[in-house]
Structures are given as structure tokens and as C-alpha cells.
Amino acid sequence: xxxxxxxxxxxxxxxxxxxxxxxxxxxxxxxxxxxxxxxxxxxxxxxxxxxxxxxxxxxxxxxxxxxxxxxxxxxxxxxxxxxxxxxxxxxxxxxxxxxxxxxxxxxxxxxxxxxxxxxxxxxxx
Amino acid sequence: xxxxxxxxxxxxxxxxxxxxxxxxxxxxxxxxxxxxxxxxxxxxxxxxxxxxxxxxxxxxxxxxxxxxxxxxxxxxxxxxxxxxxxxxxxxxxxxxxxxxxxxxxxxxxxxxxxxxxxxxxxxxxxxxxxxxxxxxxxxxxxxxxxxxxxxxxxxxxxxxxxxxxxxxxxxxxxxxxxxxxxxxxxxxxxxxxxxxxxxxxxxxxxxxxxxxxxxxxxxxxxxxxxxxxxxxxxxxxxxxxxxxxxxxxxxxxxxxxxxxxxxxxxxxxxxxxxxxxxxxxxxxxxxxxxxxxxxxxxxxxxxxxxxxxxxxxxxxxxxxxxxxxxxxxxxxxxxxxxxxxxxxxxxxxxxxxxxxxxxxxxxxxxxxxxxxxxxxxxxxxxxxxxxxxxxxxxxxxxxxxxxxxx
Numbered sequence: 001x002x003x004x005x006x007x008x009x010x011x012x013x014x015x016x017x018x019x020x021x022x023x024x025x026x027x028x029x030x031x032x033x034x035x036x037x038x039x040x041x042x043x044x045x046x047x048x049x050x051x052x053x054x055x056x057x058x059x060x061x062x063x064x065x066x067x068x069x070x071x072x073x074x075x076x077x078x079x080x081x082x083x084x085x086x087x088x089x090x091x092x093x094x095x096x097x098x099x100x101x102x103x104x105x106x107x108x109x110x111x112x113x114x115x116x117x118x119x120x121x122x123x124x125x
Numbered sequence: 126x127x128x129x130x131x132x133x134x135x136x137x138x139x140x141x142x143x144x145x146x147x148x149x150x151x152x153x154x155x156x157x158x159x160x161x162x163x164x165x166x167x168x169x170x171x172x173x174x175x176x177x178x179x180x181x182x183x184x185x186x187x188x189x190x191x192x193x194x195x196x197x198x199x200x201x202x203x204x205x206x207x208x209x210x211x212x213x214x215x216x217x218x219x220x221x222x223x224x225x226x227x228x229x230x231x232x233x234x235x236x237x238x239x240x241x242x243x244x245x246x247x248x249x250x251x252x253x254x255x256x257x258x259x260x261x262x263x264x265x266x267x268x269x270x271x272x273x274x275x276x277x278x279x280x281x282x283x284x285x286x287x288x289x290x291x292x293x294x295x296x297x298x299x300x301x302x303x304x305x306x307x308x309x310x311x312x313x314x315x316x317x318x319x320x321x322x323x324x325x326x327x328x329x330x331x332x333x334x335x336x337x338x339x340x341x342x343x344x345x346x347x348x349x350x351x352x353x354x355x356x357x358x359x360x361x362x363x364x365x366x367x368x369x370x371x372x373x374x375x376x377x378x379x380x381x382x383x384x385x386x387x388x389x390x391x392x393x394x395x396x397x398x399x400x401x402x403x404x405x406x407x408x409x410x411x412x413x414x415x416x417x418x419x420x421x422x423x424x425x426x427x428x429x430x431x432x433x434x435x436x437x438x439x440x441x442x443x444x445x446x447x448x449x450x451x452x453x454x455x456x457x458x459x460x461x462x463x464x465x466x467x468x469x470x471x472x473x474x475x476x477x478x479x480x481x482x483x484x485x486x487x488x489x490x491x492x493x494x495x496x497x498x499x500x501x502x503x504x505x506x507x508x509x510x511x512x513x514x515x516x517x518x519x520x521x522x523x524x525x526x527x528x529x530x531x
Contacts, residue, residue: 004320006302006303006320008266008269008303008305009266009269009270009366010269011155011156011157011268011269011270011272011306012156014156014157014160014269014270015156015157015159015160016160017160018131018157018160018161018163018164019160019163019164019167019168020167020168021168021450021453021474021475021476021477022168022475023168057456057457057458058457058458069304071303071304074302074303074320076303079454080453081452081453081454081457081460081477084453084454084455084456084457084460085457087456087457088456088458089456089457089458089459089461089462090458091435092373092374093374093430094235094373094374094430095230095430095433095435095436096230096231096232096234096235096369096370096373096374096435097231097435097455097456097459098370099366099370099456100302100320100366100367100370100371101320101321101370101371116477119457119477120452120477120480120481123452123457123460123461123464123481124464124481
């Protein structure tokens with residue numbers, strides 16, 4: 001399923017980040033994507049499913065959550081090292097990355113959600 | 126009273142009870158600020174060189190050596206440091222002929238620059254509380270990002286000229302993509318737009334002001350909103366990251382709207398700066414160089430996009446990161462380029478960036494363990510007094526030690 005990924009700030013995630021960027025709580029709050037209920041249902045994605053998000057820039061596995069509000073075609077992700085896997089490294093002449101308007105696909109996966117340590121290992125590989 | 130450095134509101138009404146180094150009770154903190162205070166005892170960084178724990182002096186002298194040897198160093202971060210530390214940072218950049226940039230380079234820089242240059246009018250948050258009767262929150266979610274913004278300053282309080290508060294005297298609109306927690310508060314005045322739809326919305330708003338029919342689905346609601354905006358005594362626009370990213374490179378559109386609204390009545394702009402002293406760094410660097418970010422001191426003073434953290438991460442031969450976690454916050458492809466560069470990081474906490482740094486210099490937590498001053502999001506200077514002692518130096522002290530050792 002094609003979606004436009006938009007990142008946002010979440011107060012609970014910010015609190016978890018203040019306390020421990022390597023902790024399970026921060027991962028739980030960050031490695032997540034909020035999908036429209038109807039979109040998710042059409043794509044066979046359930047609340048709590050692991051999903052693979054892929055953009056032209058990269059891919060990442062996170063947990064799907066279904067939003068109360070309707071937002072067809074949009075996928076909301078808390079801004080984090082997980083969402084940053086999808087953000088293009090190439091920028092326009094402003095040199096400001098495009099954090100809030102990313103074309104991506106999303107599908108159910110049996111792969112696990114990476115830890116911060118996994119992301120760091122890939123960073124230096 | 127203590128000050129919270131959890132965001133750029135710098136709330137200065139925090140009550141804290143302390144037992145030794147332990148904080149036993151706090152009052153008035155929001156959830157985010159409470160997290161900042163609790164972080165005093167969680168996951169603190171330790172001095173390291175090449176992955177091995179060392180004494181702080183060894184970490185400082187290794188950092189000085191690396192800076193001395195670097196040909197094209199990048200000094201990045203700065204938005205979570207005091208003004209006093211930032212001043213030392215600019216001095217260090219001059220001394221090492223470095224590129225210096227801060228987090229505004231990848232967020233609110235364009236809008237903050239217009240405010241600092243006086244290209245768009247601004248006011249203080251106290252002015253907003255007392256006189257701001259018509260507000261536009263745009264591409265932001267203060268309930269999550271600046272949790273006490275609406276209660277201390279902008280929406281709920283009764284101000285000097287607004288004794289009936291939000292119930293009667295204040296009107297606030299929210300323009301955003303997402304039905305955020307703030308959208309729940311302002312549900313009657315929530316204008317939902319598609320991603321990247323901000324410029325089109327501005328065109329529609331300007332069309333109404335020109336007496337034309339706006340090209341939007343709900344023309345009636347748009348005309349009603351513009352009538353309300355025109356009738357304001359004192360209007361304030363709070364641009365967030367949503368607007369900053371959507372309009373990047375086209376901030377003349379925001380300026381056009383603000384100028385046009387000012388033909389009717391007074392409209393000011395206060396960007397929703399995230400980190401507690403980003404505004405301070407931008408102001409200091411501007412006063413020193415005429416630019417708010419992206420400056421190179423390699424040959425006099427030079428400025429441009431090639432000195433942005435995004436570009437400099439690919440071209441520098443050393444990065445010193447102060448109070449920031451670019452490995453976490455940059456797009457992965459850019460973070461990967463930065464990870465290939467030897468890094469020195471000054472931070473109170475363990476971060477993704479400290480994990481990949483050759484040298485880690487732990488620092489005291491500003492406002493809790495270290496004093497100084499900072500500029501609130503509206504440019505008002507707020508003093509910080511430490512409430513507990515730290516075993517590690519403040520950013521300012523650590524930077525002074527590095528300067529002394531170079």
C-alpha cells in the first residue's frame with residue numbers, strides 16, 4: 001500500500017527520549033506508524049502488526065497502530081531514528097531535509113523491529 | 126524557583142525539593158519537563174577516548190589535540206547550551222577556523238532569521254498573554270511540543286486586556302495536517318490541510334483579503350476565518366515545523382501574508398522554536414557575523430548552504446557536537462556520512478552520537494546542574510541557576526578548558 005509519511009512530535013515519546021534513548025520505552029514510542037483504519041484494513045494490516053515501510057531512501061520495520069481519526073493515504077510517525085531511515089539524504093538548495101512529506105509503501109512483515117543498537121550497527125557497516 | 130530547559134518556553138516557575146543530589150518533589154513541570162528533570166539520574170555520559178573510559182582531563186586534552194590537527198572541523202549543536210557556552214563555541218570556531226552550525230539549520234532557521242533580521246514583526250509571549258486576542262497555530266502541536274504554551278501564555282490565561290480569556294476574548298485557529306492533541310482543543314477552528322498544502326492555503330487567504338473567491342473546498346469557512354483575522358486587535362502567528370518544512374525556500378509567502386494582515390491590524394510572529402536556547406545561538410551568531418547559522422571561519426566570515434550540517438557532515442574532517450544528537454535526528458543517509466568522521470561530543474547523556482564518538486566529554490545539565498542564561502523562543506533572556514552540584518563541568522567550562530588546551 002502506498003502512503004505519504006508525515007513525522008510528528010509526541011509528548012510521551014519526548015519524555016521517554018529524555019529518560020533513555022536506548023530504552024525499550026523509547027523504542028516502543030518511536031518505532032511505530034499510525035495508519036488510517038480503512039487503509040490498514042484493505043492492506044490486511046492489524047493494530048499491532050509489524051510492518052515494513054520502504055521509501056526511495058531506505059526501509060524500516062515498525063509496529064502499526066490504527067488511528068481513531070480518519071486520514072486516508074497518510075501515515076504518521078513520531079520523529080526518531082526509525083523514521084529517519086525513510087527520509088531522503090538528498091536535499092534541495094535549502095539543504096533542509098524533507099522530514100514531513102515522504103512517499104513510501106507499507107506492508108505486513110514477519111521481520112522484527114530493530115533496536116537502537118541495530119540501527120547504530122547498520123550506520124557504521 | 127527553578128527554570129526548566131525542556132523546551133524553549135524556559136518555564137521559570139518550577140518548584141523543586143532536593144535531598145542531596147536527589148530531586149524529591151517538583152511542582153509545575155509538564156510531562157516533557159518532568160522527563161528532563163528525571164534525566165538527572167538516568168543514562169548519564171562518562172568521559173571516553175576511543176571507547177575507553179578515561180578521566181575528564183584526558184578527554185579534554187584529546188579533544189583539543191584533535192581540534193588542533195583538524196583542517197576542516199565542523200562545530201555543531203548549540204541549541205541546548207547556555208548563551209555563555211555558545212559564546213565560547215563561537216570563539217572556538219574562530220580559533221580553529223571551523224564551520225559552525227546549529228539545529229536551526231534543519232528546522233526553524235528560515236523563520237527565526239526573518240524575525241531576527243526584523244523582516245517580520247514579533248512580540249514577547251507576555252505580550253501574547255496580555256493582548257493576543259487572535260492566534261494562529263500553524264503546523265505545530267503545542268500540546269505535545271511546548272505543553273505549557275497555551276496555559277501559561279497564549280490561549281487559556283486571562284491577560285491584562287483579555288480578562289475573559291479564551292471563553293470570550295481570545296480566538297485561536299490551528300492549521301495542520303494531523304488531528305493532533307491541539308486540534309482536539311481547538312476543534313471548532315481546526316483547518317486541516319494536505320501535506321505541502323500551506324502555500325496554497327496562504328494563496329487562498331490572500332485571495333479573500335483581495336476580495337476574490339478562494340480556491341478551497343469550504344469557501345464559507347475560509348471567508349469567516351479571514352473576517353475574524355481582520356477584526357483582531359493583536360494577532361499572533363506561531364509557525365511550527367510543519368510550516369517551516371512545507372514552505373522551505375519560499376518564506377516570502379509567509380511574509381506576504383503577515384505584511385498583508387498588518388495592513389488591517391497588528392500581526393506578530395513567534396516561531397515555535399524547539400530546543401531551549403536555539404534562539405540564543407541564532408542571535409549571538411547573528412550579532413557576531415550577520416548570519417544566524419551556517420558560518421565558516423576558515424577565511425574570515427563566510428556563510429552559505431555549503432556550511433549547513435547537511436553538507437558539512439560530508440566534507441568536514443572532524444565534527445565536534447555540543448548538546449545535540451545528530452546521529453539520531455538527521456536523515457539516516459546524512460547521519461551515516463557524519464558517522465564516518467571522527468567525532469567529539471559534549472553531552473550530559475549517552476546518545477546515539479556519543480556511542481559513535483572518539484571522544485565523549487560529559488557535561489552538567491543546564492538549569493539543573495549548571496547556571497547561565499538563555500533566550501526564550503520570543504527572545505526574552507531568562508537566567509538559569511543550578512539547583513544541584515555536578516561532578517562534571519558545564520558546557521561553558523568544558524569549552525573553556527578545550528580553548529585553554531589548544
